Amino acid sequence: MxxxxxxxxxxxxxxxxxxxxxxxxxxDIIDTDVIARKLTQPDGQAIGLIRDSFGDAFLTANGSLDREKMRNQVFSDSHARHKLEKILHPLILKEVIEQTEQTRSPxxxxxxxxxxxxxxxxxxxxxxxxxxxxxxxxxxxxxxxxxxxxxxxxxxxxxxxxxxxxxxxxxxxxxxxxxxxxxxxxxxxxxxxxxxxxxxxxxxxxxx
Known part of the structure; x- marks a missing residue:
């Protein structure tokens, strides 16, 4: 490995x-922040789950995550932060593992x-x-x-x-x-x- x-x-x-x-x-660099942004773009894998858990109020007009609004929410509400982490962390980890299998550097x-x-x-x-x-x-x-x-x-x-x-x-x-x-x-x-x-x-x- x-x-x-x-x-x-x-x-x-x-x-x-x-x-x-x-x-x-x-x-080869794998950046979990880059992956998180991809997951929360319009039609990103996390968007449906975020809509189900937080509602449309936390999405922008184009259907991506409203990052500023969500940031304010999770830093004032630890329950909301844990809820978001439960959505994002497994998806990010899955993508990380897939990317590690495609790398070629030492x-x-x-x-x-x-x-x-x-x-x-x-x-x-x-x-x-x-x-x-x-x-x-x-x-x-x-x-x-x-x-x-x-x-x-x-x-x-x-x-x-x-x-x-x-x-x-x-x-x-x-x-x-x-x-x-x-x-x-x-x-x-x-x-x-x-x-x-x-x-x-x-x-x-x-x-x-």
Missing amino acids: TFIVGLTGGIGCGKSSVSQFFAELGI YIVIVVPLLFETDDYDDIIHRSLVVDCEESMQISRTMARSQLSEQQVKAIMAQQISRQTRLQKTDDIITNNRDIDFLKTQVTQLHNKYLIICKNKSDTVNLH
Whole structure:
């Protein structure tokens, strides 16, 4: 089985930049946020289930998920959040597994923002990687990127596990508190490390 790295980190830490650098090194990336957006587009697999559970009020005029309205709902109502997760998580996991079977790179990076908040990926991920930065940076970056208020960003962060817990749980860490070159260097170093792990795994398999 292909070696799989689970990439995670708090909002605004730089997961997208890190996954892009891995992609530039020839590694196949599976992004669960991209899958979730596909599932919640008009006629996406999740739309019928969302309509049944939440009603048409949470869909836009073109039949896609009203992301802003749903975001406000799930961050103020934990029952609604769990209901949405029960719809989306199994569909996302199914698509992830299907995509892993089509990849061709030496290893795969799966981007899962809530990697440590769920046990969905325990059976398929071999190693975890956290992109980390100071919480003040998370807030300022997210506000600049998505026009959310500081209060909204903090509400999203409150739904995720703490930075300290994330760092304790992970196998590898990339620190994103300096310039882009520093970030790229860390990705390259880990890429080389993962290639060695893949080679060692392959050698072990061949010995048997």
